[in-house]
Amino acid sequence: MPACTELPDLATLQRARARIADLVLATPLWANEPLSRELGASIYFKLENLQRTGSFKLRGASYKIACLLDRGQGQQGVVAASAGNHAQGVARAAREAGLAATVVMPVNAALTKVEACRSLGARVVLQGSTLEDARQAAESLAQESGGSLIHPYDDWEIIAGQAGVGLEILEQLPEVGQIVVPLGGGGLLAGIALAVKSQRPEVRIVGVQADAVAPWRHFLADGGIDPVPAEAHTIADGIKVKVAGRCPREVVAQHVDAIVTVDDDAIAEAMVRLLERTRTLGEGAGAVGLAALMRGLVPQPSDRPTVVVISGGNADMTLIGRSIDYGLASSGRLLSLAVRVPDTPGRLAGLLGLVAEHGMNIRHVEHRRGELHVPVGMTEIILQIETRDAAHQNELIEHFGRQGVVAVPLGLD
Secondary structure, eight states, rough: OOOOOOOOOHHHHHHHHHHHTTOOOOOOEEEOHHHHHHHTSSSSEEGGGGGGGGGGGHHHHHHHHHHHHHHHHHTTEEEEOSSSSSHHHHHHHHHHOOOOOEEEOTTTTTTHHHHHHHTTOOOOEEEESSSSHHHHHHHHHHHHHHHHOOOSSSSHHHHHHHHHHHHHHHHHHHHHOEEEEOOOOSSHHHHHHHHHHHOTTTSSSEEEETBBBTTTTTHHHHSSOOOOOOOOOSSGGGOOOOOOHHHHHHHHHHHHOOOEEOOOOOHHHHHHHHHHHSSOOTTTTGGGGHHHHHHTOOOOOSSSSSSEEOOOOOHHHHHHHHHHHHHHHHTSSSEEEEEEEOOOOOOOHHHHHHHHHTOOEEEEEEEOOOOSOOOOTTTEEEEEESSSSSSHHHHHHHHHTTTTTTEEEEEOO
């Protein structure tokens, strides 16, 4: 099979899907009635977080390696750079093909993702502090070893593999009116857009990126790629891509209807809502589409359903609790207060009684004495409280004020 050197057509996408059918799962498409009622629209989730390796990335990696084998390449192994999902996809696809795999990851990559790659048989090299450092190291390793470098998104064969998500959506829900897709380098969005627009050009395609790392912010308006600050950070690390792919740009310019951005507050809230409503875990990058819907950034078709692609579920286990708390706080369901009161017996019990009167639950209490910022004779009490919503929180703060108690809300940072 010749290498894809130009935009693949529908027949190519269908062949790609058939070629890797035994290697990847046709993931479920779930209707979600509670969220549909909340958002006033018919919402479905395409659950790529239930894919083997926990991410859509397995599709592109599997097809790329299949193409290498068809061309008599890859015998010297494959090399990839990734912070997690692409690395796991390449590691598994290489193992299934009987090829050696080397994945280069930044030294600060999550330990769980490093171990996941090793468990799939890959050699893991930790190099550099950023993904760009890891990519440079991967290119050098590929040149030295003769291995085939597998790019995470800027490759037509990778894009053709990801297109299977779009083909499945059209089969599972022919009446779909809109598809909302996470956007990093652009491989997934490009694949879905090609698969869908070639058959149903009226279906609206929307890309969603993280606000802190948003190179596509103005792309549909002027064709330019925005610079991303070196220190940019987002909990959606799976789409923390500072350089948009050249191949995806060609597709996005022709076939994507809108690109929106969401901040980390919205992403964290969406992770919590997804877990509550579907009992499945979406990583930050995987949940950005839902975040955009919850923030009202994506208008809903009045007569046709919207599909939200949950692109992955490989959240770092050490950060899940933090992300959930962040989402609860952002949505008004977790409140941290610093309350300063006279250091006399019974004050703490009185405060806790006031909280109980409002039907709130105390999660954590911290008593601070002797701090330099606390006057002599006073004590500061830190309360972490579970609440219904922001209005519920305001009720408590206002009630404290009527009692002469100053309560200062604290952030989670």
